[in-house]
Every structure is written in structure tokens, then in C-alpha cells.
Amino acid sequence: MKKLMTVTTLFISALCNIASQAAEGDVGVAADMGDRYCTTCHGVDGLGNIAIEAPRLAGMEAWYLKRQLENFRAGIRGTHGEDIQGIAMRPMAAKLSDESIADIVDWVGDWDFVPAEATVDGNVNQGRTAFQSCAACHGANAEGNEALGAPALAGQNDWYMITQLRNFRAGFRGSHQEDTYGSQMLTMSKTLRDEQAIINVVSYINTLQK
Amino acid sequence: MTNPVSRREFLNLLGAYGGTSAVLQAGTALGFMPGNSQAAEISLQASTGKKVAILGTGISALTTAWELTKAGYDCTLLEASHRPGGRMFTVRAGTVIDEIGNYQRCEWDDDPHLYFNAGAARIPSIHSSVLKYCKELEVELQVFVNESKTAWVQDDAMNGGKPVRNTDYSSSMQGFVSEMLAKSLGKEELDSSLTESESETLLGMLRSFGDLNEDMLYKGTVRAGYGSGGFLDHGTKRDVIALRDLLKTRLAGNVMVTTQEGTGSGPLLMQPVGGMDRIIYAFANRLGDRIKFRSPVTEVMVTDDGVEVAYERNGVTEVLKADYCFNCIPSHLMSGIPNNFPAEYSEALNYIRRGKAYKAAFQAKERFWEKENIYGGITWVNAPTQQIWYPPHNIHGKKGVVLAAYNFGGANYTEMSQEDRIEDFLKHGEKVHPNYREMAEKPITIAWHRMNHMLGCAPRWARNRGGWSDKEEQMYETLRQPVNGRHYLIGDQSTQHSAWMESAIQSAHYALADLDQRVRSEPA
Numbered sequence: 001m002k003k004l005m006t007v008t009t010l011f012i013s014a015l016c017n018i019a020s021q022a023a024e025g026d027v028g029v030a031a032d033m034g035d036r037y038c039t040t041c042h043g044v045d046g047l048g049n050i051a052i053e054a055p056r057l058a059g060m061e062a063w064y065l066k067r068q069l070e071n072f073r074a075g076i077r078g079t080h081g082e083d084i085q086g087i088a089m090r091p092m093a094a095k096l097s098d099e100s101i102a103d104i105v106d107w108v109g110d111w112d113f114v115p116a117e118a119t120v121d122g123n124v125n126q127g128r129t130a131f132q133s134c135a136a137c138h139g140a141n142a143e144g145n146e147a148l149g150a151p152a153l154a155g156q157n158d159w160y161m162i163t164q165l166r167n168f169r170a171g172f173r174g175s176h177q178e179d180t181y182g183s184q185m186l187t188m189s190k191t192l193r194d195e196q197a198i199i200n201v202v203s204y205i206n207t208l209q210k
Numbered sequence: 211m212t213n214p215v216s217r218r219e220f221l222n223l224l225g226a227y228g229g230t231s232a233v234l235q236a237g238t239a240l241g242f243m244p245g246n247s248q249a250a251e252i253s254l255q256a257s258t259g260k261k262v263a264i265l266g267t268g269i270s271a272l273t274t275a276w277e278l279t280k281a282g283y284d285c286t287l288l289e290a291s292h293r294p295g296g297r298m299f300t301v302r303a304g305t306v307i308d309e310i311g312n313y314q315r316c317e318w319d320d321d322p323h324l325y326f327n328a329g330a331a332r333i334p335s336i337h338s339s340v341l342k343y344c345k346e347l348e349v350e351l352q353v354f355v356n357e358s359k360t361a362w363v364q365d366d367a368m369n370g371g372k373p374v375r376n377t378d379y380s381s382s383m384q385g386f387v388s389e390m391l392a393k394s395l396g397k398e399e400l401d402s403s404l405t406e407s408e409s410e411t412l413l414g415m416l417r418s419f420g421d422l423n424e425d426m427l428y429k430g431t432v433r434a435g436y437g438s439g440g441f442l443d444h445g446t447k448r449d450v451i452a453l454r455d456l457l458k459t460r461l462a463g464n465v466m467v468t469t470q471e472g473t474g475s476g477p478l479l480m481q482p483v484g485g486m487d488r489i490i491y492a493f494a495n496r497l498g499d500r501i502k503f504r505s506p507v508t509e510v511m512v513t514d515d516g517v518e519v520a521y522e523r524n525g526v527t528e529v530l531k532a533d534y535c536f537n538c539i540p541s542h543l544m545s546g547i548p549n550n551f552p553a554e555y556s557e558a559l560n561y562i563r564r565g566k567a568y569k570a571a572f573q574a575k576e577r578f579w580e581k582e583n584i585y586g587g588i589t590w591v592n593a594p595t596q597q598i599w600y601p602p603h604n605i606h607g608k609k610g611v612v613l614a615a616y617n618f619g620g621a622n623y624t625e626m627s628q629e630d631r632i633e634d635f636l637k638h639g640e641k642v643h644p645n646y647r648e649m650a651e652k653p654i655t656i657a658w659h660r661m662n663h664m665l666g667c668a669p670r671w672a673r674n675r676g677g678w679s680d681k682e683e684q685m686y687e688t689l690r691q692p693v694n695g696r697h698y699l700i701g702d703q704s705t706q707h708s709a710w711m712e713s714a715i716q717s718a719h720y721a722l723a724d725l726d727q728r729v730r731s732e733p734a
């Protein structure tokens with residue numbers, strides 16, 4: 001460092017030793033970062049990030065969020081070899097303690113629900129028809145139903161819902177023996193005949209407000 | 211695959227080659243000789259304190275800040291992480307590796323030689339801008355050894371899985387290739403295109419390239435080292451590895467090519483003494499408290515006459531208003547940060563994909579490779595680990611840090627637990643060095659896809675192997691234009707040759723030149 005000092009007189013005054021500052025900072029980083037690293041992937045205030053394929057968490061029901069984190073942690077979700085996005089999420093939850101999960105659920109609860117922007121443009125009318133069979137569990141406005149364990153869909157990133165419906169249909173999500181909620185949804189996903197049907201129903205969900 | 215290449219096929223191939231690609235015209239002036247590559251001269255018009263917000267502290271951001279600060283601009287750098295440098299990251303005693311879900315703290319001995327460049331590690335000689343700043347900021351450099359002929363090649367499919375020396379492999383391959391070429395010389399195809407003296411030169415080169423015997427046949431070479439003797443006694447040749455055996459490994463391409471790209475990236479490369487982050491801290495120390503750490507940007511709004519950047523610090527959101535903004539936050543993270551970029555710009559930004567890469571390293575109890583006559587270079591392994599690097603510095607020292615895995619473009623480790631990653635590289639390393647497991651202390655691993663605030667390695671633009679589509683070229687141009695003349699995207703993501711520090715620096719120079727032009731043309 002001494003050598004550096006002699007090189008430039010320009011910033012002598014500003015020369016504080018960042019090398020050691022950052023090294024000192026390192027010590028605190030563990031506590032600092034804690035388990036609240038979710039926004040790196042899920043976007044500022046959990047608004048979702050398409051480039052990471054990590055969905056909106058803001059506004060998510062506490063009970064659903066908790067269950068998903070527990071499912072990821074237990075390997076009930078995100079362990080199927082073809083579930084590419086779930087596999088990316090699973091290690092993020094693998095080491096969470098019950099306390100961390102409780103803390104995260106609180107923290108996520110602070111974020112305002114902001115409906116996601118629509119990115120698909122399917123046939124809304126056909127989607128509306130298809131959604132009739134979904135409403136029983138997810139609610140007429142896709143507002144979710146805690147008693148049935150079905151989360152709100154309104155306002156969720158459409159690209160994410162599309163991945164989920166594809167994955168449920170293919171059995172990449174929901175086929176784990178202990179995934180009682182996922183398996184129900186797996187069955188229901190079969191009512192969507194093809195890719196276009198998925199896009200249509202998601203386009204309809206885009207029109208709903210919870 | 212089991213048939214040897216027939217002479218006829220080979221000649222056909224050669225004929226085709228001679229007819230098209232091989233430039234055989236006599237007397238061509240060497241018009242394609244590249245000039246020396248030189249770093250751009252930056253001479254910005256002095257500013258009286260225009261405010262600049264610089265997002266991230268990648269090398270492009272630091273370059274920008276350094277040049278602007280010298281010219282009198284008032285710069286603030288916002289960095290989400292606890293450390294500067296992004297993908298220029300050196301691990302040593304005490305370093306925190308903030309891989310998400312796989313937090314590590316390096317516990318190697320506290321010794322200046324024991325470090326590991328987890329991101330960028332090598333500087334080619336034509337990367338003039340990198341070298342220029344090393345010189346300007348007095349970052350001491352040393353030679354990095356990219357190839358060692360005594361390092362190994364290991365593939366379960368070859369030699370019963372036993373490693374062979376790089377030199378055994380490459381000498382034999384060179385020998386056979388030369389022999390095949392030499393056999394075909396003198397045939398009509400060549401007679402008609404080469405003069406006698408040209409043919410002689412070519413033959414002479416082949417004899418020496420392959421170490422062929424009088425009959426232009428490859429019968430082994432002492433280049434591969436001696437079977438026995440060699441100093442007091444006559445040296446004997448070692449066994450030749452049959453061509454068919456050489457062809458059992460797909461690593462041939464890696465082993466035979468040490469010059470990756472560009473004339474500067476060969477066996478000789480450079481590294482800063484003490485770690486790649488010496489460059490980062492050379493900038494950062496001079497920029498001092500202009501850098502705000504642990505200050506993730508949470509919103510970027512371009513206004514009519516500037517930029518407003520929101521960031522979080524100690525749980526509080528603050529807003530930085532500036533005249534200009536230079537942003538090196540990776541595009542795939544920027545897409546999760548609210549902003550008011552024009553649709554076209556966002557589309558281009560979201561188009562860039564994040565590349566994959568992982569590395570692993572450990573502190574070796576002893577420099578065991580030196581006992582195997584290895585003093586640097588790369589061992590190639592056909593496994594997820596792919597490469598083993600031996601430190602070329604501190605020769606004959608006590609310990610050393612070994613790179614135990616490096617897969618550029620691979621994701622295997624991304625999904626593995628820390629324990630599985632370590633077991634993976636130990637298991638494969640053991641096939642090369644029997645005492646590997648015993649020598650390995652305190653392993654660390656880094657999956658760039660999961661590194662906090664990076665989540666990726668090299669930005670990927672082109673979706674097709676064939677190259678950039680017109681649409682991609684167009685999007686690239688869109689991103690190179692500052693939003694409203696105020697917001698500049700920088701970093702290797704804003705270049706057509708990602709994964710090099712040189713590109714990142716040049717992106718900063720490009721943006722600075724644009725800014726300077728705008729500032730100069732402003733009414734006084």
C-alpha cells in the first residue's frame with residue numbers, strides 16, 4: 001500500500017484503505033446478509049425477475065410462501081431432474097431454519113403487492129372458459145383459497161405461471177409422493193390440453209384482480 | 211470411427227483445403243498483419259463537478275470513475291456487495307464467498323502467495339487497456355504459465371484411465387499429424403501449387419514439428435521426456451501412444467491448443483502479483499469513499515436533465531440525483547430493478563442471457579505437483595472438474611493453492627451441494643495425483659450462477675452458434691446509445707466479446723468518449 005501512496009498525489013486525501021475496509025466488512029457480512037438474499041433473484045421488493053425466471057413474491061400469502069419454502073427445503077419441490085427452475089430455487093431454501101422461514105415470511109409481508117405486467121397475449125375468451133374449472137379452488141377472481149391450499153394467481157408473473165402449468169402437466173412439479181397440494185394441481189393441469197390452452201388461461205388470469 | 215483415415219481421404223481433404231482456404235498466392239503482401247494493439251488515449255474535457263452516479267464496481271465502473279474523477283467530475287459509486295470488483299474476485303485467508311445458499315469463508319493460511327482468482331485470472335499481452343491501467347496504477351505483474359508439457363491429460367476412456375503427460379499426448383499427436391501430411395506431399399495436388407523450395411520448407415517444418423525420422427515416419431520422440439537416462443547416459447525414447455489411443459479422448463482439442471483466441475492469449479499470459487483484485491483495489495483505494503458498499507440500487511429513473519437512482523443503505527432508501535449515470539449492473543439483475551428505460555432498450559437488456567461457470571480450489575499441504583516435475587500449466591480431465599491448474603508463482607514454497615475445477619460454460623456444480631462438489635473434484639483429481647485427497651486442505655468452490663449480486667459469468671448475446679443475427683446487432687446498438695443522453699450501460703455485457711476485462715474497460719472508454727462529446731457540445 002505504501003507504494004501506491006507515492007504514485008499519485010491526486011487523491012492522497014481520498015486514499016483510505018478500502019482493502020482493509022472491505023476485509024473488515026467481510027467479518028460482518030455473515031450476519032449482514034443473513035438469509036435475506038432473496039431479492040438478488042426475485043427482484044427489488046420481490047417483484048419478480050424474468051431474466052432469472054424467479055417470480056413475484058410481493059403480496060404472496062404467508063401460508064403459501066411458508067409451505068413452498070418448506071417444500072423446497074424438504075426436497076418435495078425442486079428435485080425432479082427436469083424442473084430446471086425449481087432446481088435453481090431449491091438450494092436457496094435447503095439451509096433455512098424454521099426461524100429463518102418465519103423471519104422471511106414476515107419480511108416478504110412488508111412488500112406491497114403490485115400486479116405483474118402482462119407479457120403474453122393469448123385468447124382470453126377461451127381462457128375464461130378453461131378457468132371455470134380452476135375457479136373452484138383458486139377463486140373466481142384467482143384470489144386464492146387458503147382452506148383448499150390454492151394460492152392467488154391474479155397478479156403473478158404470467159411467464160412463471162406458464163412454467164408451472166407446463167411443469168405440473170409434465171409431472172416435473174407435484175409428482176413427489178409427499179406433495180399433497182402439488183399432486184392435486186398436477187391432476188388439474190391435465191385439463192389444459194396443450195401449450196396454447198396454457199397461454200389462454202394465463203392470459204385470462206392476467207385480466208383478474210384479487 | 212474405428213477406420214484409420216485412409217490416404218485417399220486425407221488427400222481429398224488436403225486437395226479441398228489447398229483449393230480453398232490455404233492462401234497459396236505467391237508474393238502476397240502481408241496486408242493482414244495486425245498492428246500493435248494499443249490502449250485508447252482518454253482525454254476528457256475538465257469538468258467542474260458534474261455529478262455522476264456509477265452503478266456497480268466492476269472493472270468498467272472503476273475505469274469510468276477513475277477517468278471521470280481525474281477530469282474533475284463528482285462521482286459516486288453504488289455497490290450492492292460488501293466488496294468491489296464483481297467478477298474480478300480473489301479468495302484468500304478470511305475472504306467471504308457469498309454464494310447464495312452456500313456461504314463460505316476461506317480459512318487458508320494467511321500468506322500472500324496463497325490466493326485464488328475465482329473469476330478473471332489471466333491477462334493476454336494484447337489486452338492493452340488492462341495492461342495500461344496496471345502500469346498507471348503500479349499493479350505489479352508476473353508471468354502466468356498457461357501450458358506445461360509435464361502436466362497431465364486424464365480420461366477414463368484413454369489408457370485405462372491412467373493419466374498421460376501432456377507431452378506424451380501432444381508429441382505423439384503432432385508426430386502422427388505430421389507424418390500423415392508428409393506422406394501426402396509430393397502428390398500432384400501439391401506439386402501443382404507449391405514450388406520445389408516451398409515443398410522443401412514445408413517438409414522440413416513437418417519433420418521438425420512432428421520429430422519425424424529419416425523416412426518421415428513418427429517413431430516416438432525424446433521430446434516426451436526420456437524413458438531412461440538422458441543426462442549421464444544416453445536417453446531412451448518413451449513408448450509411442452498409438453494414434454487410435456490418442457483419439458479416444460475428446461480432450462484432444464483442449465490439449466493441443468493453448469492459444470485460445472487472439473495472438474496474445476497463448477502459453478504466456480500475465481497475472482497481478484498477489485491476485486487479480488490488486489487491480490480492483492488499485493482503483494478502489496484511489497476512489498476512496500466515493501464508493502458506497504452494501505448499497506444495492508433499487509430503482510433507476512432517467513429524467514429530462516439527469517438520473518435519479520434509489521438505493522438501499524442500512525435498511526433505508528436513499529436517492530442519488532446525478533447528471534449522468536454509468537451502469538454495469540448485470541442485465542439479468544437490472545431486469546429485476548424498477549426503471550423507466552424505453553421499451554426497446556429494456557427489450558435489448560432482457561435479451562442478454564447469463565452464462566455459466568464454476569471453479570473450485572484448495573490449499574495444498576505440499577507442492578506435490580513439483581515432485582511430478584510440474585511447475586505451472588493445466589492438467590485436462592474429462593470430468594465436470596475439467597481442469598487442474600498449478601500455481602506458477604512461489605516455486606518451491608511450502609504450500610500452494612491448486613485450482614481443482616474450472617468449467618467455463620458448465621453448470622454441473624451450480625446444482626450440487628458443497629460436499630458433493632468437493633467429493634467430485636477429489637474423486638477425479640485422485641485419478642491424476644494419487645495423493646490428491648490427502649494433500650487437499652480447506653476446499654472452496656464458486657458457482658457463478660449463484661454468486662450474490664452476480665448470478666452469472668459471461669453475458670451471452672448470440673443465440674445461434676453461427677454468430678450474431680441482424681436483430682442482435684440492432685439490439686446491441688440500441689444498448690450502446692445512452693438513454694436520453696444520460697444513462698450509459700457499460701461492462702462486458704455492452705460489448706461483442708464478453709468474458710474479458712479488456713472488453714469491459716473498452717466499454718467504459720466507449721461510453722466516456724460519447725459523454726465527452728456531449729459535454730463539449732453543450733452551450734457554455
Ligand SMILES: Cc1cc2nc3c(=O)[nH]c(=O)nc-3n(C[C@H](O)[C@H](O)[C@H](O)COP(=O)(O)OP(=O)(O)OC[C@H]3O[C@@H](n4cnc5c(N)ncnc54)[C@H](O)[C@@H]3O)c2cc1C
Binds near residue numbers: 296
Ligand atoms: C470464471 C470467470 C473467469 C474469467 N476469466 C477471465 C480472464 O482470465 N481474463 C479476463 O480478462 N476476463 C476474465 N473473466 C471476465 C471478467 O471477469 C469480466 O469480463 C469483467 O470483470 C466484467 O466487468 P464488468 O465491468 O462488466 O462488471 P462485473 O464484474 O460484472 O460487475 C458488476 C457489478 O455490479 C454489482 N451489482 C449487482 N447488482 C447491483 C445492484 N443492485 N446495485 C449495485 N451494484 C450491483 C456487482 O456486485 C458487481 O460489482 C472471467 C470471468 C469469470 C466469471
